Amino acid sequence: MDNKILVVEDSRPFRRIIESELRKAGYTPVLTDSIAEAEKVLDESTDFLCAILDYCLPDGQDGEIIDVCLSMDIKVIVLTALMDDLTRERVLAKTVIDYIPKDSPTCISSIIPILNRLKRNNEHKVLVVDDSATARRYLRSLLERQYLTVIEARNGDEALEVINKENDITLVITDYSMPERDGVSLVKELRKTFQPRQLAVIGLSASDEASLTAKFLKAGANDFLKKPFNQEEFYCRLHSTLNFLDSERQLYHLANQDYLTKTWNRRYFFEHHLVKNFKGPRCLALLDIDYFKVLNDTYGHHIGDLVLIELANTLQQYFPDALVARFGGEEFCILYGNSEDIFYRRLQALTQDIADTELTLFGNAIRYTVSTGVVNGDANIHELIRRADKCLYQAKSAGRNQMVQESN
Numbered sequence: 001m002d003n004k005i006l007v008v009e010d011s012r013p014f015r016r017i018i019e020s021e022l023r024k025a026g027y028t029p030v031l032t033d034s035i036a037e038a039e040k041v042l043d044e045s046t047d048f049l050c051a052i053l054d055y056c057l058p059d060g061q062d063g064e065i066i067d068v069c070l071s072m073d074i075k076v077i078v079l080t081a082l083m084d085d086l087t088r089e090r091v092l093a094k095t096v097i098d099y100i101p102k103d104s105p106t107c108i109s110s111i112i113p114i115l116n117r118l119k120r121n122n123e124h125k126v127l128v129v130d131d132s133a134t135a136r137r138y139l140r141s142l143l144e145r146q147y148l149t150v151i152e153a154r155n156g157d158e159a160l161e162v163i164n165k166e167n168d169i170t171l172v173i174t175d176y177s178m179p180e181r182d183g184v185s186l187v188k189e190l191r192k193t194f195q196p197r198q199l200a201v202i203g204l205s206a207s208d209e210a211s212l213t214a215k216f217l218k219a220g221a222n223d224f225l226k227k228p229f230n231q232e233e234f235y236c237r238l239h240s241t242l243n244f245l246d247s248e249r250q251l252y253h254l255a256n257q258d259y260l261t262k263t264w265n266r267r268y269f270f271e272h273h274l275v276k277n278f279k280g281p282r283c284l285a286l287l288d289i290d291y292f293k294v295l296n297d298t299y300g301h302h303i304g305d306l307v308l309i310e311l312a313n314t315l316q317q318y319f320p321d322a323l324v325a326r327f328g329g330e331e332f333c334i335l336y337g338n339s340e341d342i343f344y345r346r347l348q349a350l351t352q353d354i355a356d357t358e359l360t361l362f363g364n365a366i367r368y369t370v371s372t373g374v375v376n377g378d379a380n381i382h383e384l385i386r387r388a389d390k391c392l393y394q395a396k397s398a399g400r401n402q403m404v405q406e407s408n
């Protein structure tokens with residue numbers, strides 16, 4: 001369903017343009033030219049991300065196809081050459097996602113960002129905060145139409161409770177005036193914990209207070225809408241807020257994650273609170289693949305890359321509660337804030353597990369081993385790394401496939 005788009009359009013040239021634009025963007029169009037044809041397709045399957053529908057078709061000239069698709073719970077974008085206000089309002093009242101004026105062949109390209117947004121919306125969970133059940137219901141219906149998951153809270157205090165319980169909310173849409181904790185105070189409280197890349201906020205209010213927009217924005221909201229709002233404006237602001245959130249997250253990951261293994265990189269490591277603000281002893285290990293150059297030379301770099309990914313996944317499994325970073329090449333650093341004994345035992349088991357495992361990569365049976373230097377102490381991080389590196393060197397010199405722990 002992720003990529004399938006139903007297209008109902010009787011103009012052959014327009015159908016061709018839609019087909020070409022959708023395919024270019026990675027979607028799979030299913031093309032039909034009438035309600036009758038569309039119904040045949042829908043008899044077989046209703047598994048579509050969305051339907052793009054011409055408003056006026058030979059066997060239904062007044063948007064009848066819209067009701068056919070909506071009755072089957074399919075999300076709808078309408079293409080229409082009729083741009084009068086009455087038609088526009090009638091189309092929007094039918095709970096469609098959007099309508100696109102058919103004023104030029106290029107109008108089709110404006111559909112692609114809407115589809116891309118729909119596809120990514122299942123990664124987002126929205127908390128709607130309003131003391132009015134009717135307002136919450138209306139917002140829920142607008143948001144669910146866009147494949148967003150919605151939960152509700154009746155006031156600012158309840159919203160904070162919900163956010164603390166559910167740790168995957170990415171957007172809060174909050175009213176201003178509520179009996180327990182108003183919207184602005186809620187945003188201020190949220191911004192103490194959540195950075196803009198973690199959580200976006202849109203404020204709403206029916207109040208005529210002129211300074212309310214500024215109050216919300218200064219408190220840290222991404223946007224503000226005056227109630228009652230029109231559906232199109234709401235969706236435009238919702239999309240731009242979610243696009244901003246996605247871009248921020250993407251940037252964050254590009255800056256802090258290793259592109260190949262998806263573990264954290266050096267930059268992230270040195271900014272982490274376990275590195276910067278931690279008081280007391282910490283355990284640190286530097287782990288390096290043995291004879292990795294030979295592995296690359298024998299099987300090729302693509303296999304070497306897969307071994308690095310495999311190792312990174314294994315490290316995450318053994319140390320879900322530690323900070324694991326790829327320091328470069330085939331070297332990883334693990335920083336652990338708890339018991340030295342547990343850390344050491346897990347590293348021993350990991351070393352053994354890697355040596356005992358045969359990987360099958362592109363038909364090749366691959367074995368590899370790792371060497372590790374381990375230290376513990378409350379010295380600064382650079383000192384710990386220097387000492388761990390010395391232990392790692394000893395592990396390599398002593399024959400590899402082993403760990404050397406610094407003697408106290």
Ligand SMILES: Nc1nc2c(ncn2[C@@H]2O[C@H](COP(=O)(O)OP(=O)(O)OP(=O)(O)O)[C@@H](O)[C@H]2O)c(=O)[nH]1
Pocket residue numbers: 260288289290291292293294296300301302303304305308328329330396400
């Ligand atoms: N496939 C792949 N290879 C990498 C990557 N980064 C570094 N390497 C290779 O890792 C190898 C490291 O080689 P060396 O530093 O000689 O170390 P080694 O062969 O593992 O030998 P010892 O560490 O002494 O056991 C080099 O061949 C690099 O090209 C990467 O992202 N992918």
